[in-house]
Amino acid sequence: MKSILSALAAGLVFGLGLIVSGMVNPAKVLNFLDIAGQWDPSLAFVMAGAAGTVFIGYRFVLKRDKPLFEDRFTLPTATRIDARLASGAALFGVGWGLVGFCPGPALTALGTGAMPALIFTAAMLAGMAGWRWLVRN
């Protein structure tokens, strides 16, 4: 139960961060990516603030034996930089650049009731399910 509440709280804080930073708005994301046009560098500050905070925070957290509400830390084990990673990342960049939504902001934008976010999120979930189905079969 505690781990469910802590995940809910973390999701809320994450969503508020997306709102405060403006990253929930695809127009801001696309203007960040549009260096040749009306460039808005704000998102570089979002990435720096987030990654910097995690860099410092993880140093303290990962020194402990285990997380507070679970038995162990679950960290990624894959280390290979292979074709699947590269092609997945390249396609993700294309999809992100087309509309300006990545998975987190799409979900938070969904909460504002914006219809484009609903359509994008439904397609995104279908894409995730489709890929997982393909890999399984």
Next chain:
Amino acid sequence: METATAFTPLSALAGGVLIGLSAVMLMALNGRIAGIAGIVGGLIGPAPFDRLDRFWRLAFAAGLVAAPLIWMAATGAMPEVSVTDSLPLLIVAGLVVGASTQAGSGCTSGHGVCGLARLSPRSAAATGIFMAAALLTVFVTRHVI
């Protein structure tokens, strides 16, 4: 169709720190990486794991979706979300983002924030590639086509 946005370094930095704090919370309390594509991806498709695993994922996603309501209650205004794209483009982009983040094992948060902060070479490579592809995509759609 291009909406101008103002350069807002302070609120961007503050929002980024909140995102970082969320990721630190999720690691300290749940022992999990705050990668949205991974968290949400684990909710759909086959479940080779403990069914209980779904609850924290669902709770985190619910928090993301509920955040604008908290914001609305506190400030009286919904956050701005301006999208002018057509329905087919929204669907194509959504499908691509969904499938590609599962294939590439992460998105902006998993690779770009948590992975970079862990100094993971794999995440650094992924972040470099998706940033380059996104910059190129926007250049082509806004300045070439």
